[in-house]
Amino acid sequence: MCLGIPGRVLEILDGYHDQIALVDVSGARRKVNVGLFEEDPVRPGDWVIIHMGFAVEKTDESAAAAALDGLRLLQRGERS
Template identity: 35%
Template sequence: MCLAVPGKIVRIEGEYAIVDYGGLRKRASLMVLPDAKVGDIVMVHAGFAIAKVDEKEAERTSEALSMLKKALGNEQEV
C-alpha cells in the first residue's frame, strides 16, 4: 500500500523542503513540485512532495490516516 502524508513547508533548502508534520520535521524533495513555497501544504510520498493541497484536504487525509492507525491497533507507523 502506498500512502502520502500531508505536511506544511516551513523552509526551502535548494531542491528540498523542510516539511512539518504536526511537530515532526523532515526533508522532502521538491523535484516533482519545483514551484512549491514556504507555507504550502503538500502531500509527501517516499520522500517526495508530490502534490499541493488545501488545509481542508490535508485535515481529511490526516483524519483518515488516524483511523487507519487505530484500525491497525496503533502498532504500525502510518
C-alpha cells in the same frame, strides 16, 4: 496500497538547488524533496502530499486535515 502523508512546508533549504524543503508532518520536521514542482515551486506555508520522501502533490489545509483524520482512523483500526 500507497499512502501519501500531508505536510506543511516550513522553508526551502539552502544548498540544495531549491530541491529540498523542511516540512512539518504532524509536528515532526522532515527534509522532503520538492524537485517535482519546478514549474510551480512550493513556498513556505504550502501544503504537500509526501510519498517516499518526495512531495508528489500540492494540496490545501482542509484536504490535508481530512487526510490526517483518515490516517488517524487507520492507526486506530477503525472504519468510518
